Amino acid sequence: MAGLKTIIVLSFILAIGFLLVILSSALFGPNYFPLLVVATYVLAPLPNAICSRCAMPDDFIESGSSGFVDFGRFLTGFLVVTGMALPALLAHSGIIQIPAMIMSIIGGLLVYGTVVSFGMFFQEETDF
């Protein structure tokens, strides 16, 4: 039952994720590059949402319609790995420190997990 409790838990996790990312930016000598992780993970569910509208999955005659869906999934995988690779890149070049990298990766994963599970819990039934 996806009710009020789920919303409260999810918003808590979202807040913790944002807190971790902002702390990772602010604690270790304020530089705000780790906030890019949040942008990446907020963008990550978008390609699937857009591309599933573009494609018509019940259209069996045109077999090429799943190209949009595949492209959306490809972009999603790209963005999720980007969210993890970006802090590692910044830490490797010495722009941010290693603890900031760890905190921003964990925070970004929490934000993305919240967005994905929100979509799973409150998915509307498709009407055909």
Next chain:
Amino acid sequence: MTTSRLWRFPMPKLPSNPVLRTAGVYTAGALFALGFWFFIDASVYSKVANRSDVHVKFVDWIPLICSILGMLVINSIEKSRLSADSFSYSGGGVAWKARLVLFTGFALMAGGLSGSITVLVLKYVVPGYPWPTLYFGVANVVGNAAIMLSCIVLWVSQNIEEDYTYNLSL
């Protein structure tokens, strides 16, 4: 299909599972990101934290650009048109055109991988640079190899899809 087969050993049957196909496409995207960011990491490191005189220049970028273009070309092709010769309704040499474009894509991709190895050897190994500089060349090779692997995974998983719809239409 089975009567006009050319090879004596049949192609091993790919598991036609839509879940596996979805996972394959996600994995392809992840591998692509891995390769791409590996090289971006090398160039950022070269710009920010580099202590030697050797930097990542445009020469290092050419193999990656070739690989990405090749991947774009290969995966823009509709795979079912490759075997279009066996169907009667597809005239006009569609399969021939598809094979030509696909050949261009594969040439770009192989050129990218071998070009990255060339850059590694000629720019970094032969002058004998130590590790943090050698990393630029190694990251170049790893990035191009990951993009090639991503292309292979995407190709195989799209073939899974093809098999699946074939079974569905029967």
